[in-house]
Amino acid sequence: MRKTVRGRPDGKLLATAPVPNTGDWDTYQATPAVPVDALTGRDKLSLVFKSPQDNAFDVDAVQFSNP
Numbered sequence: 292m293r294k295t296v297r298g299r300p301d302g303k304l305l306a307t308a309p310v311p312n313t314g315d316w317d318t319y320q321a322t323p324a325v326p327v328d329a330l331t332g333r334d335k336l337s338l339v340f341k342s343p344q345d346n347a348f349d350v351d352a353v354q355f356s357n358p
Contacts, residue, residue, distance in 0.1 A: 300337045
């Protein structure tokens, strides 16, 4: 399973990262930072999560930073 970052749900793919299976709904695991293609100006981002099953994982937090 992977998480993706897009400018909008059906927009250009800006980044993708794996989502590990921790084996338990309440066991969180940090994932490594991935580079996101730069956008110009001020934009909204959409995080798109796709899985073949419902309730595939739980997101605790998402953090963006400027390197």
